[in-house]
Amino acid sequence: MTPSLLFIPDITGFTKFVNDTEVAHGQHIVAELPELIIDSDQLGMTVSEVEGDAVLFIRRPPCSFEALLEQARVTFEAFRTHLKSYETQRICECGACRTAHQLSLKRVAHTGPIEMVRVHRFEKPYGSDLILAHRLLKNDVPESEYVLMTGAIAEEGSGEDALLPDRAHVVDGETEYEDFGTVAYRYVALETLLASIPDPPPPPVFEKIDDPLVTEVVIASVKEVAEG
Numbered sequence: 001m002t003p004s005l006l007f008i009p010d011i012t013g014f015t016k017f018v019n020d021t022e023v024a025h026g027q028h029i030v031a032e033l034p035e036l037i038i039d040s041d042q043l044g045m046t047v048s049e050v051e052g053d054a055v056l057f058i059r060r061p062p063c064s065f066e067a068l069l070e071q072a073r074v075t076f077e078a079f080r081t082h083l084k085s086y087e088t089q090r091i092c093e094c095g096a097c098r099t100a101h102q103l104s105l106k107r108v109a110h111t112g113p114i115e116m117v118r119v120h121r122f123e124k125p126y127g128s129d130l131i132l133a134h135r136l137l138k139n140d141v142p143e144s145e146y147v148l149m150t151g152a153i154a155e156e157g158s159g160e161d162a163l164l165p166d167r168a169h170v171v172d173g174e175t176e177y178e179d180f181g182t183v184a185y186r187y188v189a190l191e192t193l194l195a196s197i198p199d200p201p202p203p204p205v206f207e208k209i210d211d212p213l214v215t216e217v218v219i220a221s222v223k224e225v226a227e228g
Helices: 014-020 023-039 065-089 095-102 128-135 151-156 191-196 222-227
Strands: 002-012 046-050 055-059 104-119 122-126 146-149 170-177 181-189
Touching (some): 002 065, 002 128, 014 023, 014 095, 023 055, 023 095, 065 095, 065 104, 065 151, 065 191, 104 151, 146 151, 151 181
Antiparallel strands (some): 002 055, 002 104, 046 055, 146 181
């Protein structure tokens, strides 16, 4: 099996957002965010799957701790800058546009041997490390914005606080998993980067007219559609 990096950015609060917000407006946000995560890739990773609230990237061979940390920072900045535009420049007051900025992004980076198997015309990753990488999304990290690392990258990151954002540190943690036992990891909280997120570009300025046409549309949420 080939040593590989499994990198999974996962949107926290995604399920509640989809269930509680309007179908017509929520769906474009649901599509935009995974696309934005994919477009922020600087490591030349392969997108294996888009899993609704998460993207599974694979890279062979794994990258360095410093490169991974920079990738996490770039993804964080792109994600947060995009959501900031919904918070500060929205013209729509639907639940989706009003609450999108409350979403957050965690990232799991796990290194281990992975094989690829062909299913019909698709190639899919295979191996116990793939299962563990997904299990690691459920952990005991007391933060909402972070990058969690295991394996060789985590070991390389020991004592590398000089590379981190201001006031951030490499923190040791562990979580008990069925079939895997106690798994040790290291993580870096990224919330200290929030203050450095730039304002989005100003919206275009349109000519005002004296008698504008105003339209109001009531959009049902996913929950309301299901109940209705």
